[in-house]
Amino acid sequence: MSDTQIDKKIKVKGSIHVGQEMELVQAAERPSAKASFFDVGRPQGMPTVDYSQRLSRPGELPMQRLVHSLTNINENIWIKNDGLCASYGIFGAPGSGKTHLLLYLLRQILALNKDNQDLKYGGLILDPKAALIDDVREIVKMAGREDDLVVLNTDELIQRKEAENVINSALDPYELGNQLVLAAQSAGVSTSDPYWLLAWGNLFGAACSLLSLGHEVVTLKQLLDALLIVELDNTLTSDKPERRIQHIARRQRKNLENLSSEDERYDAERAINQIENFFRQENENIATIEAIITRAYSAFQRSRYSCYSLVQSKELAKRRSNFYDRIIDEGKIVLVSLSPSEPALAKTLCTLIKCLFQRSVLSRLERVRARKLKNFKRPLIIACDEYSQVASELPGQPMGDGDFFSQSRQNGCMGLLATQSVNVLQASSLKEAWRSVFSNFGGKIFMRLVDNETAEEATKLAGESDWYLTSQGTSRSKDGLGSSTQKELRERKSLPTSVLTQLFQKGDAVVLGSLDGSTGKSFTQFVHVPGEFNPPQSEE
Incomplete structure (x- = not known):
């Protein structure tokens, strides 16, 4: 049989009702009970569908595809009401x-x-x-x-000669240290031993605590330089080089009595003790932590990335909100x-x-x-x-x-x-x-997928409602002389995964859940994202 291009309209043979006055309809693409074609339409009467198929040889099923028109699919994907904080x-x-x-x-x-x-x-x-x-x-x-x-x-930032301090937040120094560890581990720098995570977080926290004494604003570069740079302390007779944070801890211990409050002295002494105890460990343990820090953050010591470590005076810091408060307050x-x-x-x-x-x-x-x-x-x-x-x-x-x-x-x-x-x-x-x-x-939006696991997650959620499918197909004998018609009515408990993995085209989506923050029964809504960014007008 030679390739034949057929273009025509057919009557839809069946539908799946999906709520919100929408339905998923099914029709045969060719005289076969196996082939099917899906579209989205209104339940008022059976629509007709424009389709084309290419038959290359007897028995070959044409590829399924989703066809829709803007009048038959809901484009009003609009988040509103309590959904605006979901x-x-x-x-x-x-x-x-x-x-x-x-x-x-x-x-x-x-x-x-x-x-x-x-x-x-x-x-x-x-x-x-x-x-x-x-x-x-x-x-x-x-x-x-x-x-x-x-x-x-x-x-x-370099071109505009601007900078930001990306760790300038209102967090406690030890909470900041924990977040630095979490971010680095999530970005791929990990260790299987929880001890190293705890030691790493405490070292970051203690260093941040010391560097911020006197209400100084700490930057990421300052923190990394203090932990990683090795230098001599000119005030000591020893010629053994130490990390910069060790010198800072030693000087701060001498100045504890000059701190303004008992709480500040307690926090400073605690941080100093943690720094000193950390560097009393075996060199192998110290080297392990330093290797983790270097792998995660050493790039921020380079001058090119100093734009993420804005140095601020105390006066400027008082007048200007920290980086994250500017999002929240301003x-x-x-x-x-x-x-x-x-x-x-x-x-x-x-x-x-x-x-x-x-x-x-x-x-x-x-x-x-x-x-x-x-x-x-x-x-x-x-x-x-x-x-x-x-x-x-x-x-x-x-x-x-x-x-x-x-x-x-x-x-x-x-x-x-x-x-x-x-x-x-x-x-x-x-x-x-x-x-x-x-x-x-609160809402999960599934577009065209290539893996069955995600499609199955979608069908589980959509399956909370009953799905009904009616279908009709005609089979022909190999010699083309005989034919028979089968009609079937089936009840389904799930959205067919093939809709998500085979039929959706670019921009097609199914919304499962609520877009307005409602806590009642979730619904299933088929949408197509418009090509333009202009949103629809909100409903009154």
């Missing part, structure tokens, strides 16, 4: 349109209350692959928020997008900033009550493309992403996270904890 996961294979959907939703959110200085959104946007810097600028401009955008990009939109030529550094910095922002959000209410922070009403958002690159979790420690997204709603922070699949999440630093993040997504 978190959402977007899953899709490369080329499915998940990044475009992330930007489409982000543009909606940033435009809300844009003229209200107290209620406009503050946001952290993470771009670990450094692919979205121009797109984010465009949607921020469309949202009327250009003046609020802060871009962390090495080349741009409504700044921070984009972290380094360079495709710096993948390891980009991953580390994105993860570190994400961790410190999360802890700042969770301490927000406490700091407002202590009058150290002004604005508790401002809504916040954290958005990330390729989220698996920056996911972070420490087993047994309540400071990873699972803990954050379980509390972010009550602290007024929304999440928009895009990733390829649940397999990718499992392979990230989340490991077994990926479900704790997954379960805290």
Whole structure:
């Protein structure tokens, strides 16, 4: 049989009702009970579908594909009401349109209350692959928020002769130390022995505590130089070189009585003891920790990256909010997008900033009550493309992403996270904890997938409703002389995985859960993301 191109309209043979007055309909593409064709349509009557097929030889099934028209598919994907402080996961294979959907939703959110200085959104946007810097600028401009955008990009900061202090936060020095460890481990610098994590965190915390005495603002470069640079102390007769932090600890011990308060003296003495005890260990243990620190953060000692270690005087620090409070109190939109030529550094910095922002959000209410922070009403958002690159979790420690997204709603922070699949999440630093993040997504949006595991997760969620499928097909004998017609009515408990893995085209998606924050029964909604960033008007 020669290749034959057939173009015509057929009657839809069956449908699956998916709620919200939508249905998934099925029709035979060719005279076969096996082949099927899906479309999205309204339940009022059976629609007709334009389709084409190529038959190369008898018995070959043509490839299935999804065809839709803008009148038959719901494009009004609009987050509103209590959904504006929930978190959402977007899953899709490369080329499915998940990044475009992330930007489409982000543009909606940033435009809300844009003229209200107290209620406009503050946001952290993470771009670990450094692919979205121009797109984010465009949607921020469309949202009327250009003046609020802060871009962390090495080349741009150097060109503008600007700098930021990325560890300038309100966190306790030891909490800051723990977050530095968490970020480095999540970025790929890990150890199987929990002892090293504890020792590493305590060393960071003690060093931060000493360097911040007298209310000095510590930078990442200062911290790393203190821990890694070896030098002689000119005040000693010994010619044995030591780390800079050892010299600082020795000088601070002599000045303990000059500290202004008993609490400050206690904290300083504790930190000094920890530093001295650490360097009394065997050289092998010290070398192990130093190797971990070097592998994780040594790049930030280079002059090129001093733009992430802004040195501030006490007076300037008092007048200017810290890096993370500017997002919360002033409504700044921070984009972290380094360079495709710096993948390891980009991953580390994105993860570190994400961790410190999360802890700042969770301490927000406490700091407002202590009058150290002004604005508790401002809504916040954290958005990330390729989220698996920056996911972070420490087993047994309540400071990873699972803990954050379980509390972010009550602290007024929304999440928009895009990733390829649940397999990718499992392979990230989340490991077994990926479900704790997954379960805290108020809505899950699945686009075209290439793995069955993610598709099966979607069908489990969609399967909470009954699905009904009617189908009809005609079979013909090999000689073409005889034919028979079969009709079938089936009840299904799950959305067919083939819809997600075979039929969806770029921009097609199914939303499972709630987009308005409702806690009632979740629904299934089929959508197609428009090509333009302009969002639909909100419903009254």
